[in-house]
Amino acid sequence: xxxxxxxxxxxxxxxxxxxxxxxxxxxxxxxxxxxxxxxxxxxxxxxxxxxxxxxxxxxxxxxxxxxxxxxxxxxxxxxxxxxxxxxxxxxxxxxxxxxxxxxxxxxxxxxxxxxxxxxxxxxxxxxxxxxxxxxxxxxxxxxxxxxxxxxxxxxxxxxxxxxxxxxxxxxxxxxxxxxxxxxxxxxxxxxxxxxxxxxxxxxxxxxxxxxxxxxxxxxxxxxxxxxxxxxxx
Numbered sequence: 220x221x222x223x224x225x226x227x228x229x230x231x232x233x234x235x236x237x238x239x240x241x242x243x244x245x246x247x248x249x250x251x252x253x254x255x256x257x258x259x260x261x262x263x264x265x266x267x268x269x270x271x272x273x274x275x276x277x278x279x280x281x282x283x284x285x286x287x288x289x290x291x292x293x294x295x296x297x298x299x300x301x302x303x304x305x306x307x308x309x310x311x312x313x314x315x316x317x318x319x320x321x322x323x324x325x326x327x328x329x330x331x332x333x334x335x336x337x338x339x340x341x342x343x344x345x346x347x348x349x350x351x352x353x354x355x356x357x358x359x360x361x362x363x364x365x366x367x368x369x370x371x372x373x374x375x376x377x378x379x380x381x382x383x384x385x386x387x388x389x390x391x392x393x394x395x396x397x398x399x400x401x402x403x404x405x406x407x408x409x410x411x412x413x414x415x416x417x418x419x420x421x422x423x424x425x426x427x428x429x430x431x432x433x434x435x436x437x438x439x440x441x442x443x444x445x446x447x448x449x450x451x452x
Contacts, residue, residue, distance in 0.1 A: 226264035248406030
């Protein structure tokens, strides 16, 4: 089975070699857990090291804001890589006829299908599900999301869906997405002692992968992310 490596030092071993190609994976966590940075890093490193094409669709942050944040993390040379970013404003402009009813799931499907047919992307990121839900009223959430996730799987690209968890919530998802997706990677801030916090990462679910369960400390070194076993709390 072909796999997409995260290029998070130490984490691909946790995943049993990487993420099976073609999976739809949920990246979830509370605000401030670097969900966007981690996911973009996966796409960026695969483009830089393996020439894989990536499409990042941001429903919240602008192109300039997202690009600037990634440059601050040392992800240089973005414009020379097969990585494409688009914000919701450009999608809305391209589908002005849908503006009034705001059927954003339909808009995204048409846009993604067209771009994949033209460019054959290897990795697609949608940031975020919370923004998508705020734009699209779901009358039958599980049924509508089932068809949306099924559509994403048929693209034969590896797709990452970024999902934000509210502070204090014990649920990782809001509409049973955990049953629909192939994998779930959870990020959290863990309190250590009285004055310190650690960013941690855990693969909760990954179909067709012999992955290790449990939390690892996640750090950014200036040259990339790495995940290490937790020695002590």
